[in-house]
Amino acid sequence: MPDSTDTDKLPQGIRLTAIDDAFRENPYAVLEVLREQAPVLEDRELGRFVYTRHDDVKALLHDKTFFTDPRKANPGTFSREIIGKTLGAGDNPSMLLMDEPEHRRLRSLVSAPFKPHAIERWRPHIRDIVEATLDRIEGDEFDLIGQFAGPVPTVVIAEMLGVDPDRHEQFKQWSDLMVQVGFNPFPTEEQARDGEAAGMALDNYFLELIAAQADAPGDDLLGDMLRAEVEGEKLTPPEIIAQCRLLLIAGNVTTTDLIGNGVKALLDHPQQLQKLRKTPELIGNAVEEMLRYDSPVTNSGRIPDRDISVGGCPVAKGASLSTSLAAANRDPAVYPDPDVFDIERKDTHHQSFGGGRHLCLGAHLARIEAQEAILGLLRRYPRLQHSDKGFVYHAIPSFRGMSEFWVQANRS
């Protein structure tokens, strides 16, 4: 471990989030320095410890005794003051910030429709949504995020929840506004105001949907949640609404970012793109490599239930531990040539969906959406390239993706 004078020179606080220009442009350069010089960094500005080594990140995520409920973190920590006051607000927090036994109860009540075999049934319909979204794109030059990677996941989740097709546009607007603040601990005043109004509108809409299905739950995700019963217990309407919110916030921006980052990685590496065009069966492995190479979620977190020591660094019970998924996925101790994007990489396991009790519930859905979206896009546009209009990374802490990504469909 370096002495404290060295670590004082390393970036901390906002400079380790997408709000900072340098980090947003290339988080991997910053994280590499951290992993080499301070794999356990005490970030005093934000009150947390940041972990960048693969094995530390994995061990922390999988420790089933740790908490995620921000109320169990010590005062003054990132989990308590920032996550708790944004994401954890309200009487019905989502399962992401719940501990046992409540977490298990809630997760088991909503998990059945997300199991791989249940999600696989949606594949043909997801393919139709991809094709319909591609049909609506006009012109040779377009913004891949606004016209494609953004709409696909929102329409998929809207349909899974049973949202009326003529409300899809409105639903997307509400969900986009809410997502802007959903995981952003530092929203602007305007974002916070718009997000709150959109969240209320969405809650009312979900209440309408729940009331409409009360007597005869439908054949959709909402119906599944209304029917779900574990040990004689059912979900209450406020609990259902909190989970719907989580599905939107956790599922939309992330999947959009996976499709956007994945297509960008392909366009940046023409040989890999060529390989995938020639052998589309590689798509499964290619999406795993996209998740590893440029993870849509850069950080997750845990709160230890006891004093612990990781990487030789003692940490007190109730501290806020920030696990850098992005750094773990590029650790040279685990991945040969970690900065190389290789869709045929043999071992593409990654930390991008977290792990342990809170392992991403939507992982299989996200995978299928990305596989179908990317293959559909490549089939439709045999000469897809970067456009001169370029791309813009968004500035949402803990997320990595673009707000605009211009592509050229048919440049001769």
Ligand code: HEM
């Ligand atoms: C590429 C897309 C996605 C990525 C990278 C992603 C990533 C993550 C991560 C890192 C976590 C926290 C895991 C942990 O701390 O151990 C998480 C949790 C979660 N995700 Fe995802 N996610 C994606 C898509 C989705 C989708 C499509 C849905 C649902 C529609 C979803 C629903 C959830 C839920 C419900 C949780 C909380 C699980 C729990 O606390 O038990 N995610 N996700």
